[in-house]
Amino acid sequence: MTQKTLLRALAGERLPVPPIWMMRQAGRYLPEYRATRAKAGDFLSLCYNPELAAEVTLQPIRRFGFDAAILFADILLVPQALGADLWFVTGEGPRLSTITSEVDFSRLGPAADIHETLNPIYETLRILTGALPRETTLIGFAGAPWTVATYMIAGRGTPDQAPAHALISENRALFEALLDRITEATIEYLSAQVSAGAEVVKLFDSWAGSLQGADFDAYATAPTKRIISELKARHPGLPVIAFPREAGEKYIGFHQASGADCVAIDNSVDADWAAAHVQIDGCVQGNLAPGHMVSGGQALIDETRRIKQAFAKGPHIFNLGHGITPDANPDNVQLMIDSLRSA
Numbered sequence: 001m002t003q004k005t006l007l008r009a010l011a012g013e014r015l016p017v018p019p020i021w022m023m024r025q026a027g028r029y030l031p032e033y034r035a036t037r038a039k040a041g042d043f044l045s046l047c048y049n050p051e052l053a054a055e056v057t058l059q060p061i062r063r064f065g066f067d068a069a070i071l072f073a074d075i076l077l078v079p080q081a082l083g084a085d086l087w088f089v090t091g092e093g094p095r096l097s098t099i100t101s102e103v104d105f106s107r108l109g110p111a112a113d114i115h116e117t118l119n120p121i122y123e124t125l126r127i128l129t130g131a132l133p134r135e136t137t138l139i140g141f142a143g144a145p146w147t148v149a150t151y152m153i154a155g156r157g158t159p160d161q162a163p164a165h166a167l168i169s170e171n172r173a174l175f176e177a178l179l180d181r182i183t184e185a186t187i188e189y190l191s192a193q194v195s196a197g198a199e200v201v202k203l204f205d206s207w208a209g210s211l212q213g214a215d216f217d218a219y220a221t222a223p224t225k226r227i228i229s230e231l232k233a234r235h236p237g238l239p240v241i242a243f244p245r246e247a248g249e250k251y252i253g254f255h256q257a258s259g260a261d262c263v264a265i266d267n268s269v270d271a272d273w274a275a276a277h278v279q280i281d282g283c284v285q286g287n288l289a290p291g292h293m294v295s296g297g298q299a300l301i302d303e304t305r306r307i308k309q310a311f312a313k314g315p316h317i318f319n320l321g322h323g324i325t326p327d328a329n330p331d332n333v334q335l336m337i338d339s340l341r342s343a
């Protein structure tokens with residue numbers, strides 16, 4: 001019998017108090033994270049240091065007792081393992097070598113070769129399986145292919161993913177070849193994470209909302225579906241969370257369309273609407289606005305309880321609608337947890 005609350009919710013059980021964790025729960029808003037990152041040197045060195053990456057994964061579990069721990073890593077390690085250059089500019093974000101031509105694409109390695117670079121990530125998971133409290137679920141993750149492709153094409157984060165959309169219209173065959181390579185690498189990566197101890201995996205499609213109509217189906221839904229069906233074939237019973245962020249009405253039916261056990265909802269969507277139109281198909285995760293972790297107060301308490309109430313009739317994992325920001329106050333995280341568990 002499954003005991004962990006997160007796994008129970010993912011199996012479709014409605015719980016009186018939903019399990020809770022937070023996107024980016026290990027991060028710069030925590031002084032202990034900043035101290036460990038300083039010890040590692042920089043963000044990527046932290047990701048590739050299994051002892052220290054396990055340590056920062058555990059920090060929010062120790063401090064807050066979340067029901068799940070998420071592997072500390074980044075979605076952009078997959079492009080790096082495929083051969084792209086990757087670095088982080090402090091205060092600005094990620095930079096990568098760009099892929100806009102067949103020549104750029106031909107420099108990438110095969111999906112099967114990613115493990116040499118990513119082995120330290122699997123080691124982090126192995127450490128965590130022995131270090132987490134018995135009741136805490138270990139979540140592995142990767143970026144969904146579309147979101148990863150937007151970074152690989154532009155070489156950085158972009159507000160509207162214009163370079164990726166431009167490649168789709170100028171050279172769709174190249175774009176689709178890149179998307180396929182990322183999809184294959186993601187299957188390899190997540191499968192290895194499960195073998196190393198991840199009990200659940202989550203696909204982050206942070207830029208799904210910029211895909212419209214048939215492009216959403218082809219480039220957000222279809223690769224997600226392919227990854228999930230291949231993972232479930234290799235690891236029967238593996239629960240998967242999909243996060244097509246800002247999908248709007250495309251959230252409707254996404255459980256069936258993708259095969260995900262849980263669909264994560266961003267905070268642009270009203271919880272009552274999501275309960276009526278998305279949760280009817282299965283477990284949902286979300287969707288408190290991350291800004292409440294900065295502002296706190298009665299509004300945080302009220303909104304936490306409103307979201308809990310809105311999703312009370314079905315399986316729900318409480319979370320933010322997107323990652324917690326570096327300016328958040330850890331006391332507000334505790335207030336959210338207390339409001340959820342006491343209401």
Ligand code: CP3
Binds near residue numbers: 204
């Ligand atoms: O959620 C967790 O705690 C697990 C670890 C995790 C990180 N990134 C650590 C991180 C996860 C799941 C991610 C996912 C990720 N990374 C996404 C998808 C989710 C989302 O936020 O939309 C994306 C788009 C990335 C790419 C990325 N990594 C960007 C754009 C940035 C810079 C922006 C920023 O917040 O600084 C990162 C850096 C990053 N990834 C940090 C952390 C803790 C901050 C790095 C630091 O310590 O300076």
